[in-house]
Amino acid sequence: xxxxxxxxxxxxxxxxxxxxxxxxxxxxxxxxxxxxxxxxxxxxxxxxxxxxxxxxxxxxxxxxxxxxxxxxxxxxxxxxxxxxxxxxxxxxxxxxxxxxxxxxxxxxxxxxxxxxxxxxxxxxxxxxxxxxxxxxxxxxxxxxxxxxxxxxxxxxxxxxxxxxxxxxxxxxxxxxxxxxxxxxxxxxxxxxxx
Amino acid sequence: xxxxxxxxxxxxxxxxxxxxxxxxxxxxxxxxxxxxxxxxxxxxxxxxxxxxxxxxxxxxxxxxxxxxxxxxxxxxxxxxxxxxxxxxxxxxxxxxxxxxxxxxxxxxxxxxxxxxxxxxxxxxxxxxxxxxxxxxxxxxxxxxxxxxxxxxxxxxxxxxxxxxxxxxxxxxxxxxxxxxxxxxxxxxxxxxxx
DNA sequence: CCTACCGATCGGTAGG
DNA sequence: CCTACCGATCGGTAGG
Numbered sequence: 001x002x003x004x005x006x007x008x009x010x011x012x013x014x015x016x017x018x019x020x021x022x023x024x025x026x027x028x029x030x031x032x033x034x035x036x037x038x039x040x041x042x043x044x045x046x047x048x049x050x051x052x053x054x055x056x057x058x059x060x061x062x063x064x065x066x067x068x069x070x071x072x073x074x075x076x077x078x079x080x081x082x083x084x085x086x087x088x089x090x091x092x093x094x095x096x097x098x099x100x101x102x103x104x105x106x107x108x109x110x111x112x113x114x115x116x117x118x119x120x121x122x123x124x125x126x127x128x129x130x131x132x133x134x135x136x137x138x139x140x141x142x143x144x145x146x147x148x149x150x151x152x153x154x155x156x157x158x159x160x161x162x163x164x165x166x167x168x169x170x171x172x173x174x175x176x177x178x179x180x181x182x183x184x185x186x187x188x189x190x191x192x193x194x
Numbered sequence: 195x196x197x198x199x200x201x202x203x204x205x206x207x208x209x210x211x212x213x214x215x216x217x218x219x220x221x222x223x224x225x226x227x228x229x230x231x232x233x234x235x236x237x238x239x240x241x242x243x244x245x246x247x248x249x250x251x252x253x254x255x256x257x258x259x260x261x262x263x264x265x266x267x268x269x270x271x272x273x274x275x276x277x278x279x280x281x282x283x284x285x286x287x288x289x290x291x292x293x294x295x296x297x298x299x300x301x302x303x304x305x306x307x308x309x310x311x312x313x314x315x316x317x318x319x320x321x322x323x324x325x326x327x328x329x330x331x332x333x334x335x336x337x338x339x340x341x342x343x344x345x346x347x348x349x350x351x352x353x354x355x356x357x358x359x360x361x362x363x364x365x366x367x368x369x370x371x372x373x374x375x376x377x378x379x380x381x382x383x384x385x386x387x388x
Numbered sequence: 389c390c391t392a393c394c395g396a397t398c399g400g401t402a403g404g
Numbered sequence: 405c406c407t408a409c410c411g412a413t414c415g416g417t418a419g420g
Binding site for chain 1 (some may be wrong): 392
């Protein structure tokens, strides 16, 4: 899941740990829990990882980097503003449904990073929030988006999108395409008729 | 904050603990951390609380109960569907800005409850999600809401609303009234113009 | 990969 | 309210 080819033991540890961190939260998961799930003794994990936080760092930065790269591509494109917002929604749905556990950790467990990683991560997060907000501000200025406070829009929409991997379940009888279409309608067109 | 009159020592412990749980997560906060913040030794806390989880239970159930009571009032009212959705948005804004730490814990730290509290809490949560979804389903059936998948609407809107206490900050130059108005426009009318 | 073990800290209790 | 202390568990290391 985390890597398509040659899944190393380290990758396997990261993947099992991600599933546990998602369920119980980083702090409530012990190295023993991870080792049990991987099928070794806790001490053996240290042949593949440096520390418990090493795992968290790998997950948070790998997915934050992937997200930021794609978001920047959208921001710098020549598409109209509503199209850009639609693309950001699609990006969140794609990432959030393909690597649910890892995305949840990137979004909600990063606070357990220690310095200097914590500051680096917070700077990345703040930076992409600004990128998103600038798109909204531009849309309002150009008159293609309603005059809603851009800060409120940014946080409200990002909150909704970041939480997708928590509840989406392909057993629920909806496809990823359904998810993309419905969320775009909700956010761009609103719930109410007329 | 948690209670207006006669703030007992127990209430003070709960309030200080809530602030720590919000910042670091329930599992990463020790009884020593709470005691330090309250200004006593950890052992002394046990004169006022039964256990660490006792604090979590009090926070989760107090606010879940308050929320459910008010949500049921809205659901059973005779107002039109869009008005009910607006009232639910207002309810989240009011609760989320008045008791930010406690609401965050109720929304995101309840998974650390043990049985039978965990099952009780999950049942309450599922029940109010259904209440909200029934309102959306009725609105779609009556033709006053767009034909968007009610499950997707319910989770997307609730995710956005539950996260408000995480980012709202009255220093940001927006009032609670701004928050209510802007989020209602976003969700009911959508971002895009025409 | 394992066993054996480290010091530190955990939530909680006894007793005054 | 405190000091003193409990057994359990924590993340991590040594050494093979």
